[in-house]
Amino acid sequence: MRISLYQKGLFYFLLIAASVLMFFPIVYAVLASLMTSEEIMTGKLFPASFRFDNFTLALKSVPLMKFMLNSLIISLTVMLGQIIVCCLAAYAIVFIPFKGRNFIFFLLISTMMIPWEATMIPNYLTIVGLNWVNTYQGLSLPFFALAFGVFLLRQHFLTLPHELHESAQLEGCGRLRYLVSFVIPLSMPMLSALGVYGFLTTWNMYLWPLLTTTNNNVRTVQIGLKMMQAQETNTNWPVVMAGVVIVLVPTLLFLFLSLKQLRRGLMSGALKG
Amino acid sequence: MSPIGKDLPRNKDSGLRLLTVGLLYLSPMLIFMLVFTFYPMLKTLYYSFYTTNAHGIPVLFVGLDNYIQLFQSDSFLTSLRGTFLYVLYTVPLGVAIAFFLAIISSERLRGIQFFRVIFSSTIGVSVAAGSMIFLFLFHPSIGFLNHVLDWIGLAPIHWLTNPKWALISVAATSVWMGIGFNYIILLGGIQGIPEDMYESAKIDGAGYWVRLFRITLPMVSPTLFFVIIVTVIHSFQSFGQIDILTKGGPAESTNLIVYSIYQNAFIHYKFGIASAQAIILFLIVLIATIIQFKVGEKKVHYQ
Incomplete structure (x- = not known):
């Protein structure tokens, strides 16, 4: 829509006001992480000088770097696991014309209706039974089968030219080779969308790591933040905010860099769902 | 996974063969779904009719009592x-x-x-x-x-x-x-x-x-x-x-x-x-x- 100069001004005013309000909690967390306790008490908005001591203190109080590494390992594992499992499943549903594939697709999609929390008690008992508490596999394997991922990839695979598949088969190109050397390269945008989605949701996961971790070896950053809160009765807020900032900055950077992929993934889920 | 279907002419793609291959590709998905979604969903339903001990082992069938008690x-x-x-x-x-x-x-x-x-x-x-x-x-x-x-x-x-x-x-x-x-x-x-x-x-x-x-x-x-x-x-x-x-x-x-x-x-x-x-x-x-x-x-x- 083309708009007048007056409208333009109005839009910029609204945009700026909304941005300030929206981003305020994050900005305030960053500012608070640079303040002294006294400055927090008096309700200052800006620190008199930038103090980075809070960050060193935050890293000393809870092993956030170790937790960050754990989160990274778990998120990457889930991301790769989801991509492989979903790719194979979607490939079978789209390219292998066996009987009952539509039923299986429907069955997989119907699990999107099951809230994860409805299965968490037996899943927890399974993990305990397997002796997988405090392990990376216990934290990541339950999330490999992502029905949404199969849905997303199936929609995309259906748009790939079918003739290509047929001629490749005639020339003796195996299915797995076809998947790896044609389907996957042609689906990179969709796969990266799925990857970003899987990575972010795993990184931000809270309840499952809370249940299945009891020591610092495998804990994730999200649980680290909870620990900072619980540690002292007289919470040192600038230090806690420093911890929040340490956790927040990598995800926000990752989000800003991958926003395009994520939007594409969420959109194709929304418009066809 | 082995290179299924490699060097095989299309006319050998019988229904049964396709089914096997299809399920093979779907197997990781289906196994994970079975273990972490279908089984626990049924198990949740099952538990909801029981009282359990601290280890999560059901001890007493109570029918709909849990639901009645909740409401x-x-x-x-x-x-x-x-x-x-x-x-x-x-x-x-x-x-x-x-x-x-x-x-x-x-x-x-x-x-x-x-x-x-x-x-x-x-x-x-x-x-x-x-x-x-x-x-x-x-x-x-x-x-x-x-x-x-x-x-x-x-x-x-x-x-x-x-x-x-x-x-x-x-x-x-x-x-x-x-x-x-x-x-x-x-x-x-x-x-x-x-x-x-x-x-x-x-x-x-x-x-x-x-x-x-x-x-x-x-x-x-x-x-x-x-x-x-x-x-x-x-x-x-x-x-x-x-x-x-x-x-x-x-x-x-x-x-x-x-x-x-x-x-x-x-x-x-x-x-x-x-x-x-x-x-x-x-x-x-x-x-x-x-x-x-x-x-x-x-x-x-x-x-």
Whole structure:
């Protein structure tokens, strides 16, 4: 829509006001992480000088770097696991014309209706039974089968030219080779969308790591933040905010860099769902 | 996995062979689904008819007693009422704000990309990080919100410990954290509207508001509906913000359904009751999803 100069001004005013309000909690967390306790008490908005001591203190109080590494390992594992499992499943549903594939697709999609929390008690008992508490596999394997991922990839695979598949088969190109050397390269945008989605949701996961971790070896950053809160009765807020900032900055950077992929993934889920 | 089908001419692709190959490719998916979705879902249903000991082993079949007990307990009814109230607080407001942001940032203006990134940003804020920031903002004596109240001469509010305010405060936190996701989808919906619809409306002399209400709103309504349903489902599943902000208190006013499941199962080791609650949660989500499908079918007609 083309708009007048007056409208333009109005839009910029609204945009700026909304941005300030929206981003305020994050900005305030960053500012608070640079303040002294006294400055927090008096309700200052800006620190008199930038103090980075809070960050060193935050890293000393809870092993956030170790937790960050754990989160990274778990998120990457889930991301790769989801991509492989979903790719194979979607490939079978789209390219292998066996009987009952539509039923299986429907069955997989119907699990999107099951809230994860409805299965968490037996899943927890399974993990305990397997002796997988405090392990990376216990934290990541339950999330490999992502029905949404199969849905997303199936929609995309259906748009790939079918003739290509047929001629490749005639020339003796195996299915797995076809998947790896044609389907996957042609689906990179969709796969990266799925990857970003899987990575972010795993990184931000809270309840499952809370249940299945009891020591610092495998804990994730999200649980680290909870620990900072619980540690002292007289919470040192600038230090806690420093911890929040340490956790927040990598995800926000990752989000800003991958926003395009994520939007594409969420959109194709929304418009066809 | 072995190179199935390699060097085999197509005429050997019999039905049985295709089925085997197909299932082989699907097997990782199906195995994970079986172990971590289908089996536990049935197991939850099974547990909901039993009382269990501390190790989660069912000891006594009680039929529907767990359900009856739940619907007769004030605690569960409070939790259910709180959950529905919370959904009512978060969904309309959260979707409305995201929609407003999507509308003002769908114009082609210089630097619009910057605003779009800002409005999407909360999708990168984890529940734990977002809740910690709000825990700080809500702090009764040093929190920023009460500093603001102080500046304008109002009495401080105990945001998280006053039963009147706690649920609203938790809901406000959730609204803020949910904006990014809703915004991204709604903006995509608005951008999917063909430009020429606006052009022809403009030739007909339609002003900004007419275009907004006659074109944008109807065209984006399927997306809007999708966002509402997803937000409703998501709201029913809220946990982290409650665990960090209020732990279900004060006076159980924020003891929403998933938090209540967590407490019953993992604090009190009442797996039977907790499983019955989980089944009720499942049914609520199921109903929300069915509504989405029903209305989703209709949307195909007018496009």
